[in-house]
Amino acid sequence: MAQAAAWQAGAVTTSATRHRLRPEVRRAQLIATATTLISAAGYRGFSLSRVAQEAGITRAGVLHHFESKESLLIAVLQHRDRSDVERLRSATVDRNGPEDARVALDRLVRLNHERREIVRLYTVLAAEALDESHPAHAYFAERLEESRAWIVGLVSPWHPDPDALAVAVLAFMDGLQLNWLRDPGIDFEARWKDFADRMLGPTPG
Numbered sequence: 001m002a003q004a005a006a007w008q009a010g011a012v013t014t015s016a017t018r019h020r021l022r023p024e025v026r027r028a029q030l031i032a033t034a035t036t037l038i039s040a041a042g043y044r045g046f047s048l049s050r051v052a053q054e055a056g057i058t059r060a061g062v063l064h065h066f067e068s069k070e071s072l073l074i075a076v077l078q079h080r081d082r083s084d085v086e087r088l089r090s091a092t093v094d095r096n097g098p099e100d101a102r103v104a105l106d107r108l109v110r111l112n113h114e115r116r117e118i119v120r121l122y123t124v125l126a127a128e129a130l131d132e133s134h135p136a137h138a139y140f141a142e143r144l145e146e147s148r149a150w151i152v153g154l155v156s157p158w159h160p161d162p163d164a165l166a167v168a169v170l171a172f173m174d175g176l177q178l179n180w181l182r183d184p185g186i187d188f189e190a191r192w193k194d195f196a197d198r199m200l201g202p203t204p205g
Contacts, residue, residue, distance in 0.1 A: 039117045070135045101154040102200045109192045
């Protein structure tokens with residue numbers, strides 16, 4: 001979030017001043033540019049050269065801040081994660097029961113439904129990063145543990161086996177997203193609702 005704020009505060013449009021951006025502002029600009037390109041053209045339409053063109057710098061300039069395409073893509077996902085944390089905080093209620101978990105998870109599903117190309121990027125990179133030599137391998141391993149721990153925290157006050165429920169929820173979300181990417185006709189939110197109604201109870205009124 002700090003990087004995004006820095007970019008918004010320091011954004012400029014003239015070629016004379018673009019090259020004088022502070023490093024943290026330039027990084028934020030490149031992350032924002034990459035996110036926009038992925039959202040508009042998808043993962044296959046993304047390249048460091050295109051990011052450089054849109055940002056008004058050279059490809060070497062991009063590589064000065066991000067050592068590879070993969071490192072920039074990971075930065076996009078990390079920025080998405082930080083943004084998600086901020087938005088999900090507003091979903092918290094005070095009941096500490098199934099309703100609390102349902103509200104938070106419903107919010108996460110809606111966020112993912114709104115960002116199809118970011119979900120596609122995440123899915124493609126996650127599959128590639130199963131290879132332990134992939135630069136994003138550690139990121140996705142940590143992301144899984146953090147997601148699991150977050151859900152465990154939501155359900156542990158009331159569920160007899162929080163970790164089993166966390167694994168089931170993540171497995172369903174990942175499978176649903178993969179099939180939705182293959183078939184956009186799948187009603188993403190309706191299928192989630194059916195699953196969540198069974199596992200967590202109906203959405204609180």
